[in-house]
Amino acid sequence: MLKAWLFRLHRWLALGFAVPLALLIATGAILSVEPILQTVKLSPGELTLARIDGWLAAKDPAGKARGLSYRNYDGRLTIQGVPERGNVTLDTATGLQAADGGLAGFFGASRRLHEHLLFELDWLVIGSTIAMVVLMLMGVAMGLPRLRNTLGGWHKGVAWFGLPLLIASPITGLFIAFGISLAPAGGPGGRGEEPLPLREALAIVARDKDPSQLIWLRMRGGRQLVRLNENGAFNVYSVTRAGLSETPKNWPRLIHEGNFAGIWSGALNLAISLALAGLLGTGFAIWLRRRLRPRRRDRRANPVAPPALAS
Template structure:
């Protein structure tokens, strides 16, 4: 094993350097997303489904909207559409447009976190895989004496904070490969129904008084998110008009996103991600200091 330590050290160092820019973006966007459960914590105002349906029909007569998100007080909703569909913020009683949709910080952070804004989800998955490998190789390098130096802090964080630091990359990798996540019910693919029709179908079978979002989903289905505290209940309405209950986000996703206990779990996810950021920064600074000293000696 000792003969492998130089190879593991080099592999650990270069894998970290090659993936550092992408990993930094993933970590920083993840820190922003950790506050989403904190901001959205608290009870939602009951929704008048009949009034909401009329307002949605008024706001989107062409039925082109792909996402409708309700405010927590139930007075407004935001529509997102592709092409020439309705977009902006609307009154939940009249359907009148009250303004453009505000800047969605969490939406931007999620897009950056999952595909780097350019559809590079594969690169996010690859970087997450490398991060898990870095944890494993760090353990194989063995326990080192802790010192008050950059490398000492790096080693100390890796050994003492690994349960927290490894939580988000491990659960993120599991999500990427659909391990431990809730399975979706089977349904035939088709064209998605209009959002207002989906709400009408679902309201006849389930309580939508805590409806939070309606959005088009894969295979032509439409997903409804009902904020059943502390977790969300998920439903699918297929293109054939069939209502299906999803298994929920699953514990792996809830651990990764910090949604298992509302505001508390969001703060926990934020704190657990800080050691990962510390490992990245101390590792980069250690390499830079060593690189600069080597250049000065030449």
């Protein structure tokens, strides 16, 4: 009896959240590709301090810009917060001002959709993510499946034996939503200090790191931080005049975004997204087949007589 009730609740909860879950899974799959591209396209020495410093001097002579972001797969460097001009995007091959890269725009739109859906519906994102966790736990509570080469057999088998990896995605997403980083309190200094001019901060980064590894450099949480792609691991450092200090790793974010091991973590997240899409799709197909089955039986039990031929 309990299993039957769990089955019904599992089915209707999945149907009720089907649309937002489909959007979250699809955009999650798209975003899984970004760290793969950022690692594949990383070319040591491609960006130098001299080149970036020259662009900053030309585009922000007053030194008022607030940050930098670099998307190597599009060949675009963005200077953020240039007075009276907003953001300025440069083509790193030519140094000329250019439109935002198409891939970066696509990933940005996917990220906004993934985090807020279409209408800033953060509560629905969180609710759908909780529903995904509940669906997985109910699937486990219904008992160990019998593996069969059927639609239902594959649905249950993937859900059961892929559970440790599959459930990590929504749980880490909830950790991010509720600000849980699992990092120890404190961390390196820099909090509350006056931010360094961008050119000076960049020079400090370049003393120890390759500027080509840059993902972004900006103020966050009262500290001037830089995020670097170091062999596929996206590490964050606090930037002060004393130098760079690595911040504690935010493992929920690293796992959820798939950027702790470059190509491999991105590929793992992509596989998880495809598995979740398969579960949602097969679940819907199983429900649809059950809905259509009674109609087929009715047709077989009460066949429609063919019209009589006119004499």
